[in-house]
Amino acid sequence: MHEALKRVHPLAWTIIVGTIFGRMATSMSIPFLSIYLTKQMGVTASATGVIVAVSSLVGIFASFYGGYISDRIGRKKVMLISVFGWAAVFIGFASASAVWAFFILNALNGLCRALFEPTSRALLSDLTETKDKLLVFNLRYAAINIGVVAGPLLGLQLGLSNSGTPFLLSGVVYALYGAVLIIQFMKYAALFLRKQAHGETLRLSEALRTTGRDSVFMLILLGSIFSVLGYGHFSSTLTQFLALSPEVPDGATLFAYMLSLNAVVVLIVQYPLVRMASRFSPMVPLILGNACVSCSLLLFGLLTPGWSWLGAVVLFTIGEVLLFTMMDVLIDRIAQPDMKGTYFGTMGLNNLGNVLAPVLGGFLIDSFGTARPLSVFLPVAVSAALGIPFLLLAKRLLFKREHEAEAAGTVRTESPSAETLT
Template identity: 65%
Template sequence: MKEQLRSIHPLAWTIIAGTIFGRMATSMSIPFLSIYLTTRLGVSPFHTGVIVSVSSLVGIFASFYGGYISDRIGRRKVMLVSIASWALVFVAFALAEAAWAFFVINALNGLCRSLFEPTSRALLSDVTPKEKRLLIYNMRYAAINVGVVAGPLLGLLLGSASTGAPFMVAAGVYALYGVLLLIQFARYASDLHVGTTTGEAPLRMREAFRTASRDPIFMPILLGTVFCVMGYAHSNSTMPQFLSLSFAEGTRWFTYMLTANAMCVLAFQYPLV
């Protein structure tokens, strides 16, 4: 295991570390957005649901092209532009006061996430030998949950349900992440590739859909994942509103639920894999 860890590319380590702190920053702010909208700004539960869901709606369409665009113009450009924009999005979250502004900002949040995340995963694939990709992807997933263990608790301490301060913290974290990526990209420029890792022409979206539709295993898994995510989406919209409006300590218990969720993933992820 030590030999495998030593062989991981520095760019991959940067992404893993950035994932920890990025998810920590995001989970101290975004999960509380619906509570913030309903209790502080007085937005109706229905409109709050619309505002929260627009991020995923935009992400559905943008995610199809995130990796494709990075194949065409390079990982470096897509990641740096999207993460710089992401930092500005969190600044806008902290400054916004109107419901329509939150709708637009959260749509941009989904766009930035859907460009940055697929591209960062593609970069991990670029700099990692094929036999070690399972390890590196599991490390990235563990990094996500390490961040989510601490993030909601920090958000509770900072008053995420009633103040925009955590959004500014998230903006600072992503700005720093972007600076570190800029330094690492300059240092390891020779290891970056424009286009696919095999040197072949980038796969077109129509070809990708055609290939996926013919796979008898992948398509049922894909459809099942859609329904699973639909159910899980309640943790970002309906559940926090219900808990905060129904119980005096609802926000606190919602925080504990998020942390417990991430801790369970960390506990069972590697044994199951």
């Protein structure tokens, strides 16, 4: 483990540490946007769902191009433009007062995320040896959750429901992150010159055809859309339900604790779950994770709204870990070496699930109210489970593909092992 950590590139460490502070900043503001719009501005649940969903909707259209353009013009330019754009967006949130302004700013928030996230993951892949990729991608995932542990609690202290301070602070954090990236990019400038000189990149149309013809990848993408649909209800439908439920007088506080519990459980169970998952096909944890998320959503409908929901959060979190700890490793494994940014970016199309989650959840809450939680959460649990058949088929095709490649002696890459986690 110690030797593997020493092999992690300094620029990769910058991204990992920056992820901690970036997610801390984001999680003390964005997840509570639904509560702010619903309770402070009097926006309906359906309209709030649309405003929250626009971030992911923009991300769907931008994610593929963000990953593709990072393959074409370089990771550095895309990351710097998006991170400083992100800083400006959060500062805009701090000063916004009209509903339409929040709509536009959240759309730009989705654009920046769609450019930065796949590009940073592709850069981590570029900088890391195959045997260390499982470790590096899971360090990044742990960094996300370390940030999310502190973010919601910090947001409560800063007055998340009636103040623009959390958004302003988030903008400052992303600006500082961008400044550190500039310094690191200058220090390792030779690395990016070598990357730019490495052959020609595909045209956009050719990249689209290549990913579209990859049947395993497309099935994983379709299955993950439903998985993300289930995951997306945590930060949209649950927040609106808690904000409107008379049984929960302080929904914002409860949701902050739910977010922090979610992140703490991730940090506790991530290591043993990754160790376990590494013994199986990378598709197995995705399928099990989808099932756990779906079951947890059903529990939210069966349990009395309030603190009893914390138990369902634990099951939800186990499903989240199974879904996302191996996803980056899996995409890196099936992607063509010179198209990793494109593959990571195309996987961002699974944000369609994040678009549908707040819209579906808002519609169900408006239709059934908070007095009938099962009527709200049963449909969303069923819709999340629809991803399982696609993932099962992808598992079968991936096994067939790798078996044939092994027999022909043309295996694309060695699968990262969990040995570096020990």
